[in-house]
Amino acid sequence: VKFAKSLGMKPDKWQTAALRSTAPRVLLNIHRQGGKTTTTAILTTHTVVYKPNSLVLIVSPTQRQSTELFRKVLNYYRQLGKPVESEAENMLSLVLENGSRVISVPGSEAGIRGYSADLVLIDEAARVPDSVFEAVSPMLAVTGGRLIVMSTPAGRRGFYYEASMSDRWEKHTVIATECPRISAEFLEDEHGTLGELSYRQEYLCEFVDAAGAAFTGDDIDAIWGGCAPPRSEPHPVAEVARMSEPERVALEQQRYMSGLTRQRGSRERARALGQKLCQHRWSPDRSHCMWCDKQSEETKAC
Numbered sequence: 001v002k003f004a005k006s007l008g009m010k011p012d013k014w015q016t017a018a019l020r021s022t023a024p025r026v027l028l029n030i031h032r033q034g035g036k037t038t039t040t041a042i043l044t045t046h047t048v049v050y051k052p053n054s055l056v057l058i059v060s061p062t063q064r065q066s067t068e069l070f071r072k073v074l075n076y077y078r079q080l081g082k083p084v085e086s087e088a089e090n091m092l093s094l095v096l097e098n099g100s101r102v103i104s105v106p107g108s109e110a111g112i113r114g115y116s117a118d119l120v121l122i123d124e125a126a127r128v129p130d131s132v133f134e135a136v137s138p139m140l141a142v143t144g145g146r147l148i149v150m151s152t153p154a155g156r157r158g159f160y161y162e163a164s165m166s167d168r169w170e171k172h173t174v175i176a177t178e179c180p181r182i183s184a185e186f187l188e189d190e191h192g193t194l195g196e197l198s199y200r201q202e203y204l205c206e207f208v209d210a211a212g213a214a215f216t217g218d219d220i221d222a223i224w225g226g227c228a229p230p231r232s233e234p235h236p237v238a239e240v241a242r243m244s245e246p247e248r249v250a251l252e253q254q255r256y257m258s259g260l261t262r263q264r265g266s267r268e269r270a271r272a273l274g275q276k277l278c279q280h281r282w283s284p285d286r287s288h289c290m291w292c293d294k295q296s297e298e299t300k301a302c
């Protein structure tokens with residue numbers, strides 16, 4: 001907080017709490033223009049200057065948005081008069097002589113694989129694919145690093161929504177009417193421009209159903225009797241498209257085993273035709289068939 005003040009910023013109450021937090025997982029559900037990016041840029045600058053050999057990873061839905069946060073870090077670092085000399089400075093990364101680094105990447109699983117970070121920031125987190133969160137968790141398990149996700153909500157689904165409902169996260173929620181920098185007139189104007197749902201999402205930080213959704217979240221919960229759908233149900237196309245090849249194959253195998261993709265009567269038809277029952281589906285390393293488990297050496301002629 002002192003560091004923020006030395007940069008000419010007077011942190012709001014929630015910003016003070018977030019800057020002082022040492023929780024491993026922090027969720028900032030703060031209204032648009034509330035100061036999420038500013039706060040975490042200050043935290044990043046502080047981390048790399050004071051903690052040698054640390055790696056801070058900046059993730060957001062697009063490279064452009066990650067660069068936006070990174071640019072703030074660079075500005076703060078330069079404003080401080082570069083208290084630790086830099087070895088390299090460019091639009092994507094900053095490397096300091098104390099061994100610390102800040103790297104900005106786009107929100108894709110491939111973009112973040114391979115790093116072991118001490119602090120990961122996910123900006124606009126509600127718009128980042130779930131596969132990114134899944135790739136970040138193991139990375140932090142190794143280093144004992146921290147994860148800070150920040151966003152306005154984007155519907156009642158996905159990782160960000162689930163985290164907002166979970167006790168495992170330290171959560172900060174601030175709505176725009178609590179912000180000293182935003183006037184009531186501006187909010188009234190935005191309310192009129194954006195419409196009810198978007199206004200509640202962007203300025204009141206509510207997890208509302210997407211505008212235009214055919215069914216509300218409550219309708220869907222009621223259909224499932226409050227339970228999640230069983231995993232053997234067909235996955236939505238978008239979810240399957242995001243999966244890696246081994247995940248897709250495992251899903252296909254699981255669905256095959258549960259009978260979802262077997263055609264009725266195919267076994268009988270195959271028998272009548274004198275065919276072998278298994279039309280092999282090779283594992284990604286092509287060592288065995290994932291349906292009948294035969295090894296490839298034995299079954300090459302099959």
Ligand SMILES: Nc1ncnc2c1ncn2[C@@H]1O[C@H](COP(=O)(O)OP(=O)(O)O)[C@@H](O)[C@H]1O
Binds near residue numbers: 010030034035036039
């Ligand atoms: N505590 C503060 N005091 C003064 N200005 C602030 C403070 N926090 C944020 N701001 C300013 O508010 C604006 C929005 O901040 P930003 O961090 O981009 O918000 P968000 O990422 O939540 O949309 C920026 O111009 C930033 O400089």
Ligand SMILES: [Mg+2]
Binds near residue numbers: 037123
């Ligand atoms: Mg921002």
